[in-house]
Amino acid sequence: MVKFSSIPRLPIAPLDTPVERCERLQRAVAGMPEIYVKHDDYIGSLVWGNKVRKLEYCYAEAQRLGADTLITCGGIQSNHARITAQTARRFGFEVVLVLNGVIPAKPTANLLINSKMSVKIYYVSSRQERSVKMQVVQEELEKSGKKVYAIPLGASDEIGSLGFVKAMEELHNQEEAMGLRFDYLFHGSSSGGTQAGLEVGKRLFGVNAQIIGVSADNSVAEIRGEIMAAAGPIQERLKMRDLINPDEIRVETGFIGPGYGIPSDQSLEAEKIFADTEGILLDQTYTAKAAAALIAYARKGLFKPTDRVLFWHTGGLINLFQ
Ligand SMILES: Cc1ncc(COP(=O)(O)O)c(C=O)c1O
Numbered sequence: 001m002v003k004f005s006s007i008p009r010l011p012i013a014p015l016d017t018p019v020e021r022c023e024r025l026q027r028a029v030a031g032m033p034e035i036y037v038k039h040d041d042y043i044g045s046l047v048w049g050n051k052v053r054k055l056e057y058c059y060a061e062a063q064r065l066g067a068d069t070l071i072t073c074g075g076i077q078s079n080h081a082r083i084t085a086q087t088a089r090r091f092g093f094e095v096v097l098v099l100n101g102v103i104p105a106k107p108t109a110n111l112l113i114n115s116k117m118s119v120k121i122y123y124v125s126s127r128q129e130r131s132v133k134m135q136v137v138q139e140e141l142e143k144s145g146k147k148v149y150a151i152p153l154g155a156s157d158e159i160g161s162l163g164f165v166k167a168m169e170e171l172h173n174q175e176e177a178m179g180l181r182f183d184y185l186f187h188g189s190s191s192g193g194t195q196a197g198l199e200v201g202k203r204l205f206g207v208n209a210q211i212i213g214v215s216a217d218n219s220v221a222e223i224r225g226e227i228m229a230a231a232g233p234i235q236e237r238l239k240m241r242d243l244i245n246p247d248e249i250r251v252e253t254g255f256i257g258p259g260y261g262i263p264s265d266q267s268l269e270a271e272k273i274f275a276d277t278e279g280i281l282l283d284q285t286y287t288a289k290a291a292a293a294l295i296a297y298a299r300k301g302l303f304k305p306t307d308r309v310l311f312w313h314t315g316g317l318i319n320l321f322q
Contacts (some may be wrong), residue, residue, distance in 0.1 A: 002237050002238055002239075004165065004166075004169070004204060004238055007057065007060075007162060007237075008057075008060035008061075008064065009056040009057045009059075009060045009162070009163075009166070010056055010059040010060045010063065010091060011056060012044065012048075012052050012055060012056050012059075012087050013043050013044035013048065013052050014043075015043060015052070015053060015166075015167070015170065016170060017038060017039045017040050017042050017043060017170075018038075018039050018042065019036050019037070019038050019039075019171070019174050019178065019310065020036060020037055020039065021034065021035070021036050022035050022036065022037055022277070022278050022280075024277035024278055025273065025274065025277045025278050025280075027277075028273055028276075028277045029273065029295050029298050029299065030298065030299050031298040031299050031300070031301050031302075031303060032295075032298040032303070032309075033298075033303045033304065033305055033306065033307040033308065033309055034307070034308045034309065035294075035309050035310075035311065036182070036308065036309070036310050036311070037278070037280060037310070037311045037312075037313050038171065038310055038311070038312045038313060039313055040053070040167075040312065040313055040314050040315050041280075041281070041287075041313045041314075041315045041316075041317055043315060044087075048083050048086075048087070048315060049079060049083070049314055049315015049316050049317070050164075050194055050314035050315050050316075051079055051080045051083045051084070051154075051155060051315075052083060052087065052163075053163030053164060053166065053167050053197075054080075054154075054155035054156075054159075054160030054161065054162075054163035054164070054193055054194075054197075055083065055084060055087055055088075055151075055155060055160070055163070056163055057159050057160060057162040057163050058070075058149075058151050058155050058159050058160050059087075059088065059091050059093070061149070061159045062093065062149035062151075063091065065147075065149060066147050067093065067147045067148060067149035068092070068093065068094065068146060068147050069093060069094045069095070069096060069141055069146040069147065069148045069149070070084060070088050070093045070094070070095050070096070070148070070149050070150075070151055071095075071096045071097075071098070071134055071137060071138050071141070071148055071149075071150050071151070072084050072095075072097060072098075072134075072150070072151040072152070072153075072155070073097065073098040073099065073100075073130040073131070073133075073134050073152075073153055074097070074099060074100075074130075074153060074154070075099065075100060075101055075127075075260070075261075076099045076100065076101030076102070076103070076110075076111060076123075077101070077109055077110045077111065077261070077285075077319060077322065078097075078099060078110060079110060079315065079316050079318065079319070080153075080154050080155060081097045081099060081110070081114075082110035082111075082113050082114055082318070084097075084151065084155075085097060085113075085114055085117055085119040086113065086117065089117075093149075094120075094146075095119050095120075096119070096120045096121075096122070096137060096141065097114070097119060097120070097121045097122070098121075098122045098123075098124060098130050098133045098134050098137065099121055099122075099123055099124070099130075100123070100124045100125060100126055100127050100129065100130055101123070101125075103123060108321055108322045109318045109319050109320075109321045109322045110318055110319070112321070113318070122137055130153070131152075131153075134150060138150055152191075153191045154190065154191030154192075154193050155193055156191035156192050156193025156194075156196065156226055156230055157193065157229075157230050158229075158230050158231075158232075158233035158234050158237075160193050160230075161193040161194075161196040161197040161200070161230040161231065161234060162197060162234065163193075163197060164193065164194050164195075164196070164197020164198050164200075164201060165197045165198075165200045165201040165204060165234065166197075166201070167197065167198070167201065168197065168198055168200075168201020168202055168204070168205050168207055169201060169204075169205050171201075171207060171310075172201075172205040172206065172207050175207065180308055181207075181208050181209075181308065182207070182208070182209040182308050182309065182310045183208065183209060183210065183303075183304075183307040183308050183309065184209055184210050184211075184212060184303070184307065184308075184309045184310065185198065185209040185210070185211045185212065185309075185310045185312060186212050186214060186290050186291075186293060186294045186297075186309065186310070186311050186312065187211070187212075187213060187214065187290055187311075187312035187314055188213075188214055188216055188285075188286030188287055188289060188290040188314050188316075189213030189214060189215050189216065189218075189223055189251060189290075190215065190216045190217055190218060190223075190260075190286065191218075191226055192213075192218075192222075192223045192224075192225075192226030192227045192229075192230060193226070193230055194213070194314065195211060195213040195223065195227050195249070195251075196226070196227040196228075196230035196231040196234075197230075197234075198211050198312075199211060199227060199231060199244050199249060200231050200234050200235060200238075200240070200244065203240060203242040203243070203244065204238065204240060204242075209310060210250065211249075211250065212250045212251075212252055212293070212297075213249075213250065213251045213252070214251075214252045214255055214289055214290035214292075214293040214294075215251055215252065215253045215255075215256055215289075216256065216260055216261075216285055216286050216289055217256060217259070217260035218253075219253060220251045220253055223249075223251045224246050224249050224251060227244070227246075227249055228244070228246050228249075231244050252293050254293070254296075255267070255289045255290075255292045255293045255296070256289065257289065257292075260285065261284065261285040261319075262284075263284040263288070264289070264292065266292035266295070266296065267282075267284055267288035267289050267291070267292045268284075268288070269292070269295070270282060270288050270289075270291035270292040270294075270295055271284065271288045271291070273291075273295065274288075274291055280313065281317055281320060282313075282317075283315075283316040283317055283318075283319040283320060284319065285316060285319055286314055286316050287313055287314060287315075287316060290311070290314075291311065294309065294311055
């Protein structure tokens with residue numbers, strides 16, 4: 001059996017992010033019980049956010065396998081791809097990205113940062129083309145003598161998801177220190193790795209909270225499938241007894257609105273409520289959609305007055321500069 005603490009990781013930034021109670025937010029929303037925010041938006045410089053947690057494990061694995069080049073993919077404004085390009089340098093990796101979408105005349109947000117670094121980017125027109133292109137580019141790089149480690153979309157495999165297993169250990173320690181237990185945990189979900197790690201970590205470290213992954217784009221079946229594909233090998237590696245039953249995984253798809261990255265009336269309202277009450281900024285791709293779900297659950301009376309709810313702010317704030 002592998003002990004979780006023995007799995008290698010390469011630290012990138014201080015990760016013990018604060019959990020803060022938000023009384024003004026609680027008062028502003030009918031039906032909202034005690035609400036707390038876990039601030040992964042405070043990780044690192046230039047709003048790195050949740051992806052740093054995953055990359056620490058990916059880099060350790062890439063190093064173990066002797067890689068000198070990393071290849072990964074995402075949408076044109078992918079936080080994950082840009083954060084990989086930005087943070088891999090200091091470990092000596094070269095980075096190659098495959099991004100889908102239309103290249104704007106003037107690069108903004110994540111694309112602007114990519115343009116400041118000599119990162120090689122291949123553009124494709126659709127999501128479906130990304131993995132095929134990654135494969136082709138990886139083969140070309142290997143033919144030219146590079147040792148390539150491929151990080152899948154969002155680093156949401158059994159390596160990257162370990163970052164959120166560790167994050168759950170961190171939350172468990174914070175619960176102990178604060179003398180409380182959370183009943184619900186809301187966060188933005190898309191490629192499933194964040195939720196996979198949280199679900200495994202919840203069982204490994206004994207956190208009670210019901211996790212609600214709020215989809216930014218994908219269906220329940222897709223996200224559950226990704227979660228199980230990432231979580232299965234981790235559970236196996238750690239020889240866990242308390243295994244995830246796919247039916248227990250809660251994915252909320254009612255707040256995608258007009259589509260991925262496109263604001264909805266509810267997500268715009270959520271952004272305003274968080275900013276006006278607590279000065280907490282949200283992005284319109286992930287965190288505002290998750291906050292919209294949280295607010296709607298409160299208004300619908302789905303929480304008990306005694307519940308404690310945690311909103312896991314996953315970052316992504318660079319997208320405010322699109
Ligand atoms: C800011 C932010 N929040 C949440 C997510 C969703 O995480 P996952 O893809 O692991 O489901 C992402 C993914 O890109 C993200 O960038």
